[in-house]
Amino acid sequence: MPLKGQKIGCLGGGAMGEALVAGLLGKGLVDASKIYVSDIDQRRLEYLSQKMGVNTSSDNIDVVKTADIIILAVKPYVIVPLLKEIVPAARKEHTFISIAAGITIEQLQSCFEEHIPVVRAIPNTPCLVGEGATALSAGKYADEGNMEKALAVFAAAGKVAVVPEALLDCVTGLSGSGPAYMYIIMEAFTDGAVRLGLPRDTARVLIAQTMLGAAKMVLETGEHPGKLKDMVTTPGGTTMAGLFALEEGGVRALMMKAVANATQRAREMADIK
Ligand SMILES: NC(=O)C1=CN([C@@H]2O[C@H](COP(=O)(O)OP(=O)(O)OC[C@H]3O[C@@H](n4cnc5c(N)ncnc54)[C@H](O)[C@@H]3O)[C@@H](O)[C@H]2O)C=CC1
Numbered sequence: 001m002p003l004k005g006q007k008i009g010c011l012g013g014g015a016m017g018e019a020l021v022a023g024l025l026g027k028g029l030v031d032a033s034k035i036y037v038s039d040i041d042q043r044r045l046e047y048l049s050q051k052m053g054v055n056t057s058s059d060n061i062d063v064v065k066t067a068d069i070i071i072l073a074v075k076p077y078v079i080v081p082l083l084k085e086i087v088p089a090a091r092k093e094h095t096f097i098s099i100a101a102g103i104t105i106e107q108l109q110s111c112f113e114e115h116i117p118v119v120r121a122i123p124n125t126p127c128l129v130g131e132g133a134t135a136l137s138a139g140k141y142a143d144e145g146n147m148e149k150a151l152a153v154f155a156a157a158g159k160v161a162v163v164p165e166a167l168l169d170c171v172t173g174l175s176g177s178g179p180a181y182m183y184i185i186m187e188a189f190t191d192g193a194v195r196l197g198l199p200r201d202t203a204r205v206l207i208a209q210t211m212l213g214a215a216k217m218v219l220e221t222g223e224h225p226g227k228l229k230d231m232v233t234t235p236g237g238t239t240m241a242g243l244f245a246l247e248e249g250g251v252r253a254l255m256m257k258a259v260a261n262a263t264q265r266a267r268e269m270a271d272i273k
Pocket residue numbers: 011012013014015016017038039040041044060073074075076078082099100101122123124125176177
């Protein structure tokens with residue numbers, strides 16, 4: 001068990017910091033007493049301490065000194081100043097994991113004077129409920145042991161894939177940003193049904209469960225989504241009438257463009273100061 005006896009630090013206790021901590025606690029793989037969160041926002045620390053019972057501190061260096069695995073969960077433009085602050089406390093025995101969009105392993109590594117193990121990851125907010133999707137890449141000083149620990153952190157919070165670093169910006173534009181795409185799809189379909197008279201709460205539950213069920217079908221059957229779509233479409237029936245409206249509106253090109261735009265934006269993040 002790669003996380004056995006490990007203390008996990010999270011620098012930044014915002015949306016993703018909270019989601020990852022919740023994911024780790026949710027499966028019971030790590031005890032709250034082994035998790036240390038730092039943030040400059042005292043209200044976030046109080047909230048996380050009360051909600052999850054984790055250790056909190058306003059001192060990033062304290063957390064780095066205490067923990068074995070350090071998750072960097074601050075905004076991309078805060079990463080470099082944060083690393084410069086904590087560098088004196090960084091050790092080769094640590095495993096650093098950055099989840100910052102766009103910030104490359106090279107940029108992270110150049111902040112350390114020593115050969116510190118760094119892993120770069122792109123998770124997403126459903127880690128909060130143990131259904132996250134994360135892709136990881138190893139930095140040049142991260143060995144198998146470091147990767148095993150990083151994989152275990154994110155596996156506790158959902159599904160994990162290892163990809164070459166060059167593809168992590170694409171992952172950011174796909175599954176990193178993806179929950180937001182799914183939410184507006186659900187919101188729009190709900191509005192469509194409300195327009196026709198269905199109560200909003202009923203419509204929301206039906207469409208959310210439909211998305212969950214469709215996703216489960218893809219993951220559990222391993223079938224191509226096109227084949228699963230064909231199973232729904234009775235010739236001359238309702239589904240093809242609905243699909244025709246989506247295709248006429250260019251839904252597929254729009255979704256492909258969303259991934260491309262978000263990927264491009266991730267590539268730009270590295271230069272935002
Ligand atoms: N929100 C998302 O869906 C995803 C976010 N990410 C990445 O995760 C990182 C965090 O994003 P969010 O959690 O959404 O942002 P957020 O703004 O919710 O959280 C960042 C936290 O860092 C704290 N902070 C700021 N300066 C600090 C410092 N010097 N030391 C310690 N804490 C400090 C803030 O007070 C805040 O609580 C970003 O780099 C983002 O690119 C990656 C994948 C998905």
